Amino acid sequence: MRLSRYFLPIAKEAPREAEIVSHRLMLRAGMMRQEGAGIYAFLPIGLRVLKKIEQIVREEQNRSGAIELLMPTLQSADLWRESGRYDAYGKEMLRIKDRHERDMLYGPTNEEMITEIFRAYVRSYKDLPLNLYHIQWKFRDEVRPRFGLMRGREFLMKDAYSFDVDQAGAQHSYNKMFVAYLRTFERLGLKSIPMRAESGPIGGNLSHEFIILASTGESQVFCHRDYLNMVVPPADVNFDSRDELQSIVDKWTSQYAATEDMHDAETFAKISPDQQVSARGIEVGHIFYFGTKYSLPMKAVVATGQGGEVPVHMGSYGIGPSRLVAAIIEAFHDDAGIIWPEAVAPFKVAVLNLKQGDAATGAACEELYRGLSAKGIDVLYDDTDKGAGAKFATADLIGVPWQVMVGPRGLAEGKVEVKSRKTGEKELMSPAAAADLLTR
RNA sequence: CGGGGCGUAGCGCAGUCUGGUAGCGCGACUGGUUUGGGACCAGUAGGUCGCAGGUUCGAAUCCUGCCGCCCCGACCA
Numbered sequence: 292m293r294l295s296r297y298f299l300p301i302a303k304e305a306p307r308e309a310e311i312v313s314h315r316l317m318l319r320a321g322m323m324r325q326e327g328a329g330i331y332a333f334l335p336i337g338l339r340v341l342k343k344i345e346q347i348v349r350e351e352q353n354r355s356g357a358i359e360l361l362m363p364t365l366q367s368a369d370l371w372r373e374s375g376r377y378d379a380y381g382k383e384m385l386r387i388k389d390r391h392e393r394d395m396l397y398g399p400t401n402e403e404m405i406t407e408i409f410r411a412y413v414r415s416y417k418d419l420p421l422n423l424y425h426i427q428w429k430f431r432d433e434v435r436p437r438f439g440l441m442r443g444r445e446f447l448m449k450d451a452y453s454f455d456v457d458q459a460g461a462q463h464s465y466n467k468m469f470v471a472y473l474r475t476f477e478r479l480g481l482k483s484i485p486m487r488a489e490s491g492p493i494g495g496n497l498s499h500e501f502i503i504l505a506s507t508g509e510s511q512v513f514c515h516r517d518y519l520n521m522v523v524p525p526a527d528v529n530f531d532s533r534d535e536l537q538s539i540v541d542k543w544t545s546q547y548a549a550t551e552d553m554h555d556a557e558t559f560a561k562i563s564p565d566q567q568v569s570a571r572g573i574e575v576g577h578i579f580y581f582g583t584k585y586s587l588p589m590k591a592v593v594a595t596g597q598g599g600e601v602p603v604h605m606g607s608y609g610i611g612p613s614r615l616v617a618a619i620i621e622a623f624h625d626d627a628g629i630i631w632p633e634a635v636a637p638f639k640v641a642v643l644n645l646k647q648g649d650a651a652t653g654a655a656c657e658e659l660y661r662g663l664s665a666k667g668i669d670v671l672y673d674d675t676d677k678g679a680g681a682k683f684a685t686a687d688l689i690g691v692p693w694q695v696m697v698g699p700r701g702l703a704e705g706k707v708e709v710k711s712r713k714t715g716e717k718e719l720m721s722p723a724a725a726a727d728l729l730t731r
Numbered sequence: 732c733g734g735g736g737c738g739u740a741g742c743g744c745a746g747u748c749u750g751g752u753a754g755c756g757c758g759a760c761u762g763g764u765u766u767g768g769g770a771c772c773a774g775u776a777g778g779u780c781g782c783a784g785g786u787u788c789g790a791a792u793c794c795u796g797c798c799g800c801c802c803c804g805a806c807c808a
Contacts, residue, residue, distance in 0.1 A: 303757060303769070304743045308801045318742095328800070383806080400808090434732070434806065448808055500808095509807095577808060611808035646766055680768040687768090698767055708767085 292638070293660075294673045294685075298335050301685055311507055313620035314439030316629050320689045322616070329436025329444030336689060337616065339637035339669075341447065344612045344619075345426055347478045347634060348449045355471035355530050357422040357451050362404050364428055368394035370403040373589050383431045397430040402585050402607060405452040409603070410591040416456040419593065419603070420464050424451030426612065440617040441509070441573070447613040453606040456593060458582070461604035465497060465580045466536040468608040470524050472501050472576045473543065477523040479615065480632025481622060483575065484518045486548040497606075500550060501576035505621040508571035513559050515546035516566040550574075573618045580606040629690030630712055638671040640729050641691040645679040645698030655707070656697045659722055666730050687712065695725055 298321075305315040308325075317323050322337030333341055349359065365387070371377035377396075385397040398404070405423060413421065426449045436444045453464035469485065476483035481503045488500040502512050521543065529535050547562055549555065550572065559567065586592065586602035594600050623630040633639060640663055644656045653674075660672040671691060673682045679698070686694045696708040696717075706719040709728060720728070 300741090302742055306742065306800095307737080307744095310802070325800090381806095429808080431807070435802095435804090437802080442807075446808065450808085574808070609808050614808060643767095648766080676766085678766050678768090678770050680766090680770075682769090683767090684769045696767070700767060 292669075292671050294671055295675050297671070299685075299689070300334065301688060309439060311438045311441070311621070312624055313441065313507075313617040316620055316624060316688070317439060317617065320629060323440070325439075329433060329442070331440060331443060331445070336637040340616050340619075340631070340635050341612060343635045343637075344479060344615050345447070345449075348475055348610055348612055349426065351471045351475040351478065352424050352449065352451060354474075354526070355422075355467045357424045357453075357467075357471075359425060360408075360423055361425045362398070362401050362408075362427060364398055364430070366396050366398045366401075366404055368396055370407055371396065374403050374406075374585055375588060376403065383433065385430050385432050398427075399429055399431045400448075400607075400609075401425070401427075401450055402452065402605075403589070406585045406589045406591050406605070409452075409454055410586075410589065413454070413591075414593060416593045416595055420453065420455045420460055422451055422453040422464060422467070424449060424608075438509070438617070440613050441621075443613065446611055449610045449612060451608040453608070454586075454591075454603045455605075456595065456601065456603065458604055461580055461582070461606055462497075463533050463536065465578060465606050466533075466540045467530050468578050468606070469499065469540050469543070470528060470530070470536055472578065472608075472610070473523045473539075474526070474528075475610065476501060476503065476575060478634055479619065480634055481575070481619065482519065484512070484514055484548050484572075485543055486512065486514070486550050487544075487553050488550065488577065489552060497580035499544075499578050500574050501578075502548075502550065502572035503575055503618060503622060504568075504570045505573050505618065506571055507621045508573040510572055510574070511551040511554075512549070512570055512572035513551075513554050514548035514568050515562055516568050517546050518548060519568070573614075573621060575615055575618050576608075576610045578606065578608040580604075624690075627684070628688035631690040631692060633692050636669075636690065636692050638669045638689075638691050640668055640670045640693045640695060641686040642670060642672045642695045642697060643679070643682045643686060644672070644674050645682070645696055645700075647674065647676045649699055651702055652697055652699055655702055655722060659695060659697065659707070659726060662726050663729060668729060693729055695729070697722075 300321040302319050305318045309315045309318050321334050323331045323333050326332050368377050384399050387395045389395055429448045430445050433444050436442055455461040455464050483501045483503050485499040486502050488498045524539050547559055582604050583602040586605055592600040592602050620629050642656050642660050644652055646652045660670055663670045692712050694710040701707050705721055707722050707725050708717050708719050709725050710717045
C-alpha cells in the first residue's frame with residue numbers, strides 16, 4: 292500500500308476523552324473513530340488488525356473441530372421468552388420494535404438462537420458432539436461503556452456453543468475450547484492464564500476466564516508464577532483424545548489462579564512468596580459449561596439409542612476480537628506508539644523513503660515495495676512528502692514490526708537500513724538482503 | 732443509576748469569574764526552500780462557541796431546560 296494513496300488519518304494528539312493508552316493510541320494511529328458512547332467505526336488499519344485477529348481465532352476454532360456459521364444480529368423476542376431471559380436480561384439488552392410492532396432485540400449473545408437452530412435439525416445422539424460458532428457483532432447496552440474498545444457497547448464476539456449427549460461429553464467439548472483458547476492467545480502473541488470464574492448470568496457451574504497480564508488491566512489477578520512458563524499445546528494436539536486434553540487442562544488448572552472476585556487470600560498465601568504473582572489483568576476469553584439450562588426449557592433433545600430422549604448438555608465459549616485489538620495494545624506499546632506482534636500487525640513492513648523526490652531513492656523504494664508485495668508481504672510504502680522524522684514517527688506510532696529506511700546516505704554504499712520496532716535494533720544491508728530477511 | 736468533570740475550527744487548548752469585533756498551537760491548503768528522528772519562511776481557508784428558550788442596547792460569557800461525551804462506583808467478551 293502506498294501511504295500517499297491510503298487512508299491513514301494519524302494525529303499528534305489524542306482527543307481528550309481518551310484516557311487509557313490503547314484508546315489513545317488507536318485514535319492517534321487512525322485505527323478507529325468514536326461514533327457514540329461505546330460505539331466505534333473501524334478505519335482501514337484498525338480493520339486490518341481486527342481481521343487478522345479474527346482469522347487466527349477462526350483457524351484455532353476450526354482446528355478444534357468447531358464449525359462456523361453466521362447468525363443475525365437481530366433476534367426475535369419470542370425466542371428469549373422461551374428461555375425466560377427476555378425479562379431476566381434487563382436493560383443491557385437493546386430492545387427494538389419493527390414496523391409491525393413486533394418485539395425484537397439486538398443480540399447480546401446467542402444461546403437461544405443457536406439452541407433453536409440445533410433443535411430444528413438435530414435429533415440423534417449420533418450427531419453429537421457438535422460445536423457451532425460464529426463471529427458476529429453484539430450489542431450490550433452497558434451502564435457505563437469505557438476504555439474505548441475495551442468495554443464498548445457494540446463489540447465483535449466469537450461465540451461458540453457445544454452440544455453433547457451427557458456431561459462427560461460436555462467436559463470434553465469444554466476441554467477442546469480450553470486448549471483452543473490457549474493456542475489462540477499464544478498465536479496472538481499473548482500469554483494467557485485460565486482462571487476459575489463465576490459463571491454469571493449466562494448460568495452453569497464450570498467456567499474459566501482467560502486473562503492476559505497488562506499493567507493497565509481492569510482487574511486485579513493472582514496466580515502462581517508457574518503459569519508464566521507453561522508451554523502451550525502444539526498444533527498437532529489430538530482434540531479427539533479425551534485423555535490427552537484432560538491432562539492438558541488438569542495441568543493448566545493445577546495451580547492457583549484467580550481474579551479478585553474469586554480470590555482466596557488464605558490459599559494464595561500458602562504459595563511461597565517468590566512464586567506469587569499479583570498483577571493487573573484483562574479478560575480476553577470466557578468459557579462456560581451450563582448443562583441443560585437452555586436445552587430443557589427450549590426442548591433441545593436427542594434420542595439416546597436406548598429408547599428415550601435427553602436434553603443436550605451445552606457450553607458456550609466467547610472471545611472478543613475487538614477487545615483483543617485494545618488488549619494487545621495494552622500489552623505491547625511504548626512511548627512512541629504501538630508494537631504489534633507480527634501475527635496481527637496491519638502491515639509487516641514499512642518502506643520509508645527518506646528523501647522523497649530523489650530519483651535513485653525513489654527507484655530503490657519502488658523496487659523493494661514491489662518485490663515484497665509480489666511475495667505476499669503486507670507492505671506500507673511511505674511515499675509522502677513529509678520529512679524523514681515524521682515518517683519514522685508514523686511508522687513507530689502505527690507499530691509496523693519492520694521498517695526499511697531507504698535514503699541517499701545508505702544507497703551511496705548500496706545499503707538500506709532495517710529496523711525492528713520491537714527491539715529498536717537497526718542493521719545496514721543490501722536491498723536484496725533486506726528483501727530476503729523480510730520474506731522469511 | 733449515584734458522585735465528579737467537560738462541550739469554543741479536524742485535534743489540543745485560551746477566552747466565561749468581571750457581557751462589548753472569537754483567538755493561539757498543531758493539522759489542512761498555496762508558493763518557495765528543505766528532506767537520516769514529528770523541517771523552515773511567506774500567505775490562505777476553516778466557527779450555528781452542543782441545542783432551545785430567557786435576561787440585555789448587546790450573550791461563547793448571565794439564567795432555565797434539554798442533549799452529548801469522559802472519569803470514579805455497582806455490572807460485563
